[in-house]
Amino acid sequence: MSTQDFLVFYLSxxxxxxxxxxxxxxALKGRALSPRVTExxxxxxxxxxxxxxxxxxxxxxxxxxVPGLLASVVVVAMARRTGSLIGCALVGMGAYALLGMI
Amino acid sequence: xxxxxxxxxxxxxxxxxxxxxxxxxxxCGVMAAEVGVGPAAAFLVSATFYxxxxxxMMSSLALAGTPVAxxxxxxxxxxxRQLLYSAALSPYLARAPKPLAALFAATVTDESFxxxxxxxxxxxxxxxxxxxxxxxxxxxxxxxxxxxxxAVGPALAIPTTxxxxxxxxxxxCLLAGxxxxxxxxxxAAVAIVGVFALKALGAGSLAVLLGAxxxxxxxxxxxxxxxxxxx
Numbered sequence: 001m002s003t004q005d006f007l008v009f010y011l012s013x014x015x016x017x018x019x020x021x022x023x024x025x026x027a028l029k030g031r032a033l034s035p036r037v038t039e040x041x042x043x044x045x046x047x048x049x050x051x052x053x054x055x056x057x058x059x060x061x062x063x064x065x066v067p068g069l070l071a072s073v074v075v076v077a078m079a080r081r082t083g084s085l086i087g088c089a090l091v092g093m094g095a096y097a098l099l100g101m102i
Numbered sequence: 103x104x105x106x107x108x109x110x111x112x113x114x115x116x117x118x119x120x121x122x123x124x125x126x127x128x129x130c131g132v133m134a135a136e137v138g139v140g141p142a143a144a145f146l147v148s149a150t151f152y153x154x155x156x157x158x159m160m161s162s163l164a165l166a167g168t169p170v171a172x173x174x175x176x177x178x179x180x181x182x183r184q185l186l187y188s189a190a191l192s193p194y195l196a197r198a199p200k201p202l203a204a205l206f207a208a209t210v211t212d213e214s215f216x217x218x219x220x221x222x223x224x225x226x227x228x229x230x231x232x233x234x235x236x237x238x239x240x241x242x243x244x245x246x247x248x249x250x251x252x253a254v255g256p257a258l259a260i261p262t263t264x265x266x267x268x269x270x271x272x273x274x275c276l277l278a279g280x281x282x283x284x285x286x287x288x289x290a291a292v293a294i295v296g297v298f299a300l301k302a303l304g305a306g307s308l309a310v311l312l313g314a315x316x317x318x319x320x321x322x323x324x325x326x327x328x329x330x331x332x333x
Contacts, residue, residue: 001137001164009160012174013181014150020184022207028192029203039325040318043289044190045219047317048183049277050290051310052212054297056270060304068270075271079278085217086118092271093125097264 067099112235115221119213119236120243122268126154127244129265131251133161144252148245152211154269155180157248159307179307186314187215194222198230206230209237213269216276285321293317 001009033041057068074095075088082088127148134144134157151157156177163173187210195203210218214237221228280286297313305312 005170006139009170009173009177010147010151013156013160013177016174016178017151017153017156017181017184018208020181021188021210022204024185024188025192025195025203025207026200028189029198030196033193036322038193040322041190041193043285043318043321044186044314045216046277046280046286046289047293047314047321048186048190048212048310049216049273049280050293050317051183051297051314052273053270053277054294054313055301055310056267056273058298058301060301064298068267071267072270072274075274076278079275083275083279084118085272085275086121088271088275089118089122089125089268092274093264093268096267096271097261100264 067096067102070099071095108229108231108235109239111229112232113239115217115232116214116236116239118272119211119217119240122213122272123154123240123244124247125265125268127247128251128254130154130157130161131248131253132255133158133165133251134248135252135255137161137164139252141249141253145245145249148248149241152209152241152244153177153181154211154244176307180310182308183212183311183314184210186311187212190219191215191222194219195230202230202234206234206237209234209241211237211240213272213276214240216272220276220279285324288324289317289321291317292320 028037053072057065057072059065071092075092078084078088078091130148131141131144134147137160139147139161147160148157151160159177159180160173163176168176188207191207191210195206198206214233218228218233218236221233277290280290293313293316296316297309300309300312
């Protein structure tokens, strides 16, 4: 990748990322939101995390990752028991590594 | 003193994210080195893009010889889910000064979004300054790990798939911590099935955003149905 290509790529993507991160926040910040918009905003965390987990566990080429799915069940148990993010990350990696060896 | 107080509050919250970012930031830097990105550039890119998925994608597309326009489109699309995070966080920044709100907004990631939103929604007075410190501490660990990975290069053999499961585990933990009523079960189920279907149909980078939007739409429809039923 040449320096010029890298700069074009870097500046173009940076502009898109900044717009995606900042524009909705400033467009909605301090405004009185309708009940429907508030309701939709409240649904974003569940929808986003579910979509991110699904994205990590499913690859169209290889299908659903069974070790990933089973390790996720272990992480859910850990999350319900402790709520610890770091505990979940460590247990998840350990479970995924062990299940991958089977 | 004020800065120290903010850091004392924010660092314990940021620590799980920081450790996860070190674990996957090093292999991300190793991949960046393979396409000629040095440690300083890796730090700069990581501190400004601050996008794990985008940066892994950048290296793999460059290694595959993908044209720059296609690379820009692919990495830009994977970043569009940030639109949802930005909108969801906006009510909590209503009274924040604009420069602080801009710094906070520009440094949100999947993981820091979840952690900060949990704190904001808990009603325990989580301040925007602390939330921004969580974002910046996480960003620094991500950028430093990328620079380290770019410095050591391919000499370091790291099981990337196992390391990256740390981030999946964080998403699972944040998902498991949500309030589980009928609406949220439906939203999650539709989002998951939506992502599976969209990826199978070749939606690629857009699957997360579109799947999440389908889940939100299903939740809104159920809410509307419930209101009609009780009217």
